[in-house]
Amino acid sequence: MNASFDCQLPLNGFAFEGEILSCERYGNGHINETYLVVTTAARYILQKINTNIFKNVDGLMHNIEGVLAHQRKNTSDPRSCMTLIYTKDGKNCLKDDTGVYRAYLFVEGSLCLNRAETPADFAESGAGFGAFQRMLRDFPAETLFETIPNFHNTPDRYRIFKEAIALDPIGRKKEVEREIDFALAREKDAAALLSAGLPLRVTHNDTKLNNVLLDAATRKALCVIDLDTVMPGYAAYDFGDSIRFGASTGAEDEKDLDKIEMSLSLFETYSRAFLAESALTKPEIELMPMGAKLMTLECGVRFLTDYIMGDTYFRIHRPEHNLDRTRTQFKLVHDMEKKWAEMARLVKQ
Numbered sequence: 001m002n003a004s005f006d007c008q009l010p011l012n013g014f015a016f017e018g019e020i021l022s023c024e025r026y027g028n029g030h031i032n033e034t035y036l037v038v039t040t041a042a043r044y045i046l047q048k049i050n051t052n053i054f055k056n057v058d059g060l061m062h063n064i065e066g067v068l069a070h071q072r073k074n075t076s077d078p079r080s081c082m083t084l085i086y087t088k089d090g091k092n093c094l095k096d097d098t099g100v101y102r103a104y105l106f107v108e109g110s111l112c113l114n115r116a117e118t119p120a121d122f123a124e125s126g127a128g129f130g131a132f133q134r135m136l137r138d139f140p141a142e143t144l145f146e147t148i149p150n151f152h153n154t155p156d157r158y159r160i161f162k163e164a165i166a167l168d169p170i171g172r173k174k175e176v177e178r179e180i181d182f183a184l185a186r187e188k189d190a191a192a193l194l195s196a197g198l199p200l201r202v203t204h205n206d207t208k209l210n211n212v213l214l215d216a217a218t219r220k221a222l223c224v225i226d227l228d229t230v231m232p233g234y235a236a237y238d239f240g241d242s243i244r245f246g247a248s249t250g251a252e253d254e255k256d257l258d259k260i261e262m263s264l265s266l267f268e269t270y271s272r273a274f275l276a277e278s279a280l281t282k283p284e285i286e287l288m289p290m291g292a293k294l295m296t297l298e299c300g301v302r303f304l305t306d307y308i309m310g311d312t313y314f315r316i317h318r319p320e321h322n323l324d325r326t327r328t329q330f331k332l333v334h335d336m337e338k339k340w341a342e343m344a345r346l347v348k349q
């Protein structure tokens, strides 16, 4: 380890092998600060955990250790689940006066995609998250901390949204009347999953395409990452969030809304792969389209809330970033409403 490596991060606290050669910002996550650390022996992912969002870091790390141990028991391939790197004094994260950090081995020979390059890539992500869902069926859910309470409680997201509208702290409400109306007109659907009597499972809750790594050589699903939000939830959350992100014909922050549709063909591709792996009940399967619609609506409401509140939650790279993100989500919701009958038919099939 090269103690003099010029970096503000507490790299020397972790039990990395070899001498550190570089440490650079990495990835496209909206929440944590992620760095790629390269040493003479290996590559690592170092993350500064967003403690404004994750208030109980010890609970969060306890969840992750538990899920990784459970995954490890169920697989023989070392790359198919992440490996935590402990601190030199044996802790699962490092706390100092600049923040809380944790590290993983970099999963080598993997691909992390922000857009599926082929439908087969998207199907593989479905197989990956479906298998993850099935693997957690016998995970002791009572040992998990709720890292973000009410994370996919859509009615509660509406409550917070309406508080933001009432507060309008930086005067943005007048710019977004149309988006506000779009969201409020759909509030009646918000409790559709919560009130359906579905079985509570252990879910990932953030199943974007870039939260599953594919094997670079075979392009098969390799490793589910970003485990901060693993908590009890409904399977439709995981299915729905994947559709929201991956079945869109454009990026989450695309400005040209003509490019944004929910592709029925990608919806079908994902459904087949996810449902084949995940071993769900008939009522759960029938509510998958509702999961897609509600996860997309909810995410749009969250982006819009953050825009109104002055961009305090999601990382932005331009002033109207959260508004652009809101608009793509609402365009997708609108498109799903047009394609609703077909979505229902495809999952029943």
Ligand code: ADP
Pocket: 026, 027, 028, 029, 030, 031, 032, 033, 034, 045, 082, 104, 105, 106, 107, 108, 110, 112, 210, 211, 225, 226, 227, 228
């Ligand atoms: P965020 O919560 O901010 O989205 P993630 O945990 O998803 O953070 O990590 C951000 C990015 O870092 C991922 O999209 C992926 O590119 C990369 N990454 C994270 N963990 C690993 C890992 N163990 N191996 C390889 N790449 C990783």
Ligand code: GN1
Pocket: 028, 029, 030, 031, 032, 053, 205, 206, 208, 211, 226, 229, 252, 299
């Ligand atoms: C955030 O951390 P990341 O970028 O994978 C967010 C998700 C949103 C997503 C929208 C903890 O995910 O809930 O769906 O952005 N994660 C958290 O892209 O809020």
Ligand code: MG
Pocket: 029, 030, 210, 211, 226
């Ligand atoms: Mg992520």
